[in-house]
Amino acid sequence: MLQASVYELFAWTCFCMDIRITVLALLLLLGGMSSLSSPQAPLLEKVFRYMDLHQDEFVQRLREWVAIESDSVQPVPRLRQELFRMMALAAEELRGLGASVSLVGSGSQQLPDGQTLPIPPIILAELGDEPEKPTVCFYGHLDVQPAAQANGWLTDPYTLTEVDGKLYGRGATDNKGPVLAWMNAVGTFRALEEDLPVNIKFILEGMEEAGSVALKELVAREKDGFFSSVDCIVISDNLWVSQRRPALIYGTRGNSYFMVEVRCRDQDFHSGTFGGILHEPMADLVALLGSLTDSSGRILIPGIYDHVAPVTEEERDMYSAIELDLEEYRNSSQVKTFLFDTKEEILMHLWRYPSLSIHGIEGAFDEPGTKTVIPGRVTGKFSIRLVPHMNLSVVEKQVKQHLQYIFAQRNSSNQMAVSMVLGLHPWIANIKDPQYLAAERAIKTVFGTEPDMIRDGSTIPIAKTFQDIIQKSVVMLPLGAVDDGEHSQNEKINRRNYIEGSKLVAAFFLEMVQLQEVAGTSP
């Protein structure tokens, strides 16, 4: 009985794979443009077949990684220990793939409250250094955002749980799943005893969610070392704009994060005994924060739009070509009305215009209940997403000047202090770089469709650093779907995205080789 069902399962698997392989062959045949029609197609078929058969092992590995609470955001010793454990596990797995691995110590972090915490080591790993092969460097991060089941998760965030082909867990899509997809690709060539088509390097950090502390220094230090032979850097730390259709990303916004403190004294007041005779810090702060944008989201800081690159005709066409079902987008994000009505306007305001968001107020009375307090000192937090060609120090000056002007108008006796605590540059790629062509072809091979060419409204702090310091092209090859919910409750990656994503990486390796061969044979 058991044997019969195992046999049935086996037969069914073979049948499914036959269909897959037939479909693949057809796609390769149809995609006359795809350069993988021969001689690599049989190899790729083998790789895909292996990945389909071993997908449960890949999922199991992701389960082990998700189980580690590698939260870099909450600055507590226990979580830092988890981060160290995470980096050690990844290093071990890379060694298992045959890589030479170094864990680069990154010192410690001084927190504003005087506490010092150790920074987890950064992993530099490399497999192969054959000069005739292209060298691809993959950057990813193993730290995650905080998550607690009490916070609205339907399952334990640190226990990977599969429901309807969706793998729920903190870090599943950001960024543990995609990092593993890259390792799965390498591991598959190894398991099949096939030569890895490219030299590959991994740079993996554990402090991305905290602003990539210590990473920039390492990249600068290793410019002529670890990075000297690198042809391109690939990052899979973003999402598609669709649930089904893959994408390539050619730009990310930067961010400038501000704190504005308004202080009367360090102690709170009773509103019954002081209310009526004070310049209240909270009233000043609310006015300051309220002066930053108008009700249509436009930033009111003078000069802030001066250096925003004008929209080109070519760009307009690119935005029109993107597939976005606005209705579905609105529904899935549970927002009744956005500030803009058309797909183009919405995407442009997410990706290529700056935006200002107010994040919170430290010191405000934000607990439930009706305490009659006047906070004595409050700190407002807001940030401005930056786009080409805005300049960080110009933005800093404009923000400070504006807040000083508004504050002066209030004639308040309180003290205001403004500081820019984070300055992260925007990044934009040249989509004519050949690596984009390789990625596009790989997507066509695996998904049978052209990718959406998109940007990302959030920030990958290290992208611009890679581009500036190493001066090699950076490609963003996202593997997750639009509804993965990074940073949110019930973060997930679809099993499909994880497994096809692993295939995509393998196909990308072969396309990189193809590029080189074409370039090598051209006059």
Ligand SMILES: Cn1cncc1C[C@H](NC(=O)CCN)C(=O)O
């Ligand atoms: C830490 N930080 C502060 N300002 C910006 C950031 C980076 C953060 N990065 C992401 O979310 C990556 C998404 N794929 C963000 O954009 O908020």
Ligand SMILES: [Zn+2]
């Ligand atoms: Zn991330």
Ligand SMILES: [Zn+2]
């Ligand atoms: Zn993140």
